[in-house]
Amino acid sequence: MTDTDRFDGRDIARIAVFAALLIALSIMGPIPGPVGVPITAQTLGVMLAGAVLGWRNGAAAVLVVLVLAAIGLPILSGGKGGLGVFVGPTAGYLIGWVAGAAVVGLIAHSGRRFAWWRVAVANSIGGILVVYAFGVPVQSLVMGLPLAETLLSSTVFLVGDFLKVVVATVLTVVIHRAYPVAFAPRRALAARD
Amino acid sequence: MPEVIELAGVGVMAGETPILRDVSVRLDARRIAVIGANGSGKSTFARLLNGLVAPSAGTVSVHGMDVARQARQVRERVGFVFTNPDAQILMPTPAEDLALSLKGRGLSRGQIAERVRTELARHGLADHADQPAYSLSGGQKQLLALVAVLIREPRLIVADEPTTLLDLGNARRMADLLIDGIDAQAVIATHDLELAGRCDVALRFEGGRLLEVGEPGAVIAHYRAEFAAR
Amino acid sequence: MPEVIELAGVGVMAGETPILRDVSVRLDARRIAVIGANGSGKSTFARLLNGLVAPSAGTVSVHGMDVARQARQVRERVGFVFTNPDAQILMPTPAEDLALSLKGRGLSRGQIAERVRTELARHGLADHADQPAYSLSGGQKQLLALVAVLIREPRLIVADEPTTLLDLGNARRMADLLIDGIDAQAVIATHDLELAGRCDVALRFEGGRLLEVGEPGAVIAHYRAEFAAR
C-alpha cells in the first residue's frame, strides 16, 4: 500500500467528526420536514456523508456509526443499538448504508466540477437503489418472505426516501456554496499546507 | 416604553445546581457592562434578557415586557450577539445572512436586497457580500454577526464577549460601535476590562450572585483587587 | 543541542497569496511572545515551528533540527497548544487523553496509568480524571490540553492564544504556568499584552512580515501606538 492509500490524520478527523454528526443528529431526534413528515437522520445522513466526504471517508464514517451501535451504544434512530439490530430484518439496510454512502460519493464526486444533478443522481442510486439492493434480500431471508412480497412491503419507506434525496441534494448544494473546501479532493487539501 | 431592565428575585437552575441566585436589579443606563470570573454567571444573566434561559424563580422584564410571558415581543426587541460568530452566521454568504434577518417583515425581495446592500456598505463589508462567510476574517465575521442583529433595529443589544477573538484594532472598532455607534441600549458581558470601563454602569458576578452594581471604574478595581489578593 | 529557533528567508503561501514573507530571525530566549493584528501571521509563524505549515521558501530549524527534513524528531520535541481546547482533547476522559499522549513510548499500561494520575494530581485535575472531558470548565479544558502536551516532555512549547477564553484568574494561572512553571522553551502567540509583557523577547508581525524583534515593553508600546495613531 502506498502512503496516500492510508487514512491519514485529516481523514480520521473527518470520519470521526462526520460519524459524531450522524450520531448527534440521530440523538437530537427527527428533524421536522416539509408536509409534516419527520426526517430521520438515517438515510439522509448516509447521502450527506457520501456526497460531502467522498466515497472512502463517507463510507468509513457510516461504518464507524454502525460499529459503535454494534458495541452497544444507543445511537440508531429511536435510541436503538446493540447487536440485535444486526440480526434483525433490517440488518441488510444497515450494510447497505455503507455501500450506499460509497456509491453516493463515487457518483457525486465523479465529475470535474460540482453539479447539483450529479448529486441528485448519486443520492437516488446510492441512497435508495444500493441500500435496498442490500436491504431487501436480507429482509426477505430473515423474514422468510419471498423477494417480491418483501420488495412490495418495503415500499412504505420509498416516499420518505425520495423526499430525503431531495432534501439531501438541496443541503449538499448549499453546503457546497457555504464551505467549498470540504469538497476539495484529498490532494488539493494536502497541497493547502 | 421606558428602556429599563428589571430583575426581581431571579434564580436559574441547571438541573439540581443553582447557577444564578436571587438576582434583583433595576438598570436604566445606556451601556451596561457585566464582568466576573469564568463560570460566575455572566452568560446566564445575558441570556435571561431575551429568554434563551428561563428563570426558575423571580421575573425578568425588559423595557416593560415580561420576558417569560411576552417572549415573542421581547425577541423582536432584543438582539443577541454570541461570542463565536461562526455559530451565529446561519447562511452561506453575508448578503444571504442579512436577508435572513429581514424575512417575515413584509418587505419585498427588492426591498430586502436594497436594505442588505446599504447595511453591508455602511459597515465596510460591501466587497464581501457574496463571498462564503467562513472565509471572512475573525473581525469581519464578528462585525457581520452584529450587523445581522442591528439590521432588525432592536431596542436592546445583548453581547456575550463580543471582542474576545479580536486584535487591538478590531476590538477597538467593535467596542466603538457598541459604545458610540448604536442607538439601542446595550448589555455587554466581557472579560475585556477596557471595554467594560467604557460603559455607564458595571455589574460584577461571582459564583452565581450579583455582587456589585456601580460605576465601572470602581467595580473593575474591586474585581482586579480580588485576583491580586489571591 | 542548543535551544535555538532559526528561520532563514522563510515565506509561506496559501495558494497564490503570500501569508508570510521573507522572515529571518534567530531566537534563543526562553520565553518568546508573538504579537500582531488579526491575520498578521502569528498563527502561521507558530505553526511553522512544528511543521503544521510548510514554508514555500527558506528554512526553519528548531534546536538544531530542520523542521521539513526531520519532521518526526521535531514533533517529538515540540509541543503545540491550540486556542480551542475542544479540538485538542481527543479522548472521552482526561485520564484517557493523557494516556494517549504517552502511547508508543514503551511504557506498560500500569506505568502509563501511574504517570497519568501523577500529572492530573499535580495540576489539580485529579478529581476530574474520569469525568467526560466535555463537561470540564473552559479553564480546566485549556489546562488539560496543556498538560497533555507537557506530559510528553517537549523541549519547546508553542502556544497559540492560550488565554483567550479565560477570565482574569484562569488566564493568570495559565500565564504563570507558561512563564514560570515549565522547563521547556516557549513561544506564545497572543493578543494578551499582559502575558506578552512577561516574556523575554517579543516578535511583532504585520501583514505577513516580521516587523520587529525586541524587548517586550518596547515592542508592545509600538504596537499600541500604531493603533492609537489610526
Next chain:
Amino acid sequence: MISLYRPGRSPLHRLPAEAKIVGMAVLALAISLWPHTPVTATGTLLGVLVLFALGGFGPREWARQLWALRWLVVFMAGTQLLFLGTEPALVNTVRVVSVVLLAGVLTLTTRSEEMLDVVERALRPLARFGADPWRVAFTLSLTIALVPVIADFGRRVREAQRARGVRLGVRAVVPMLVMSLRHADDVADALSARGIA
C-alpha cells in the same frame, strides 16, 4: 456516552465477550435454520427469556425489550399475515424476535469498552493488509469524544435561530455541518501536533 450495558455480576456478565459472541452466533444460526413449528418457536423464545434470567434480568426487562421491538413485530406479523397466512406469520415473527432478543442479552451484559477491545483484536490479523487496528479503535473513541462537541454545535445553531427570531428547519444542518467540518480541520491539526496520526 450512555451505553445499553447494564452493570451486574451474573455468570453472563463475567463470561468473556468473545465467548459470548461466538455462542450467540451459533445459537442464532441454529434458531434461524431450524424448521420451526409453532411449538418449537415458542420454546425458543422461552429459552431466550431463560438466558435473560441467567443475566439477572426479570420480566420487567423482558417487557422493556419486547416493547422496543413493537414496530418490528407489527411490521413482520402484518406483512406475513397478508402474504403467508397465520402459522408461518407466528413462527417467523417469534423466531426473529428470539434472535434479536438473544443479541440483546449480549449487549446488556457486555461493556462497550470490552466490545471495543474485541473489535481491535479481531482486526489484528488484517494488519498484514494495511489495516491498523489501533487507528480503527482510536477513530471509534475519537468519535465518542466528539459527539458532545458536535451536539453543542447543534445547540448553538438552535439558540442562534431563536435569538435571531428565524427558523431554518432542515437547513439548520448547513451551519452545523460547516462548523463540524471546520472543527475536523482543527482536530486534524491536533492529531498531527500531538504526533498521533
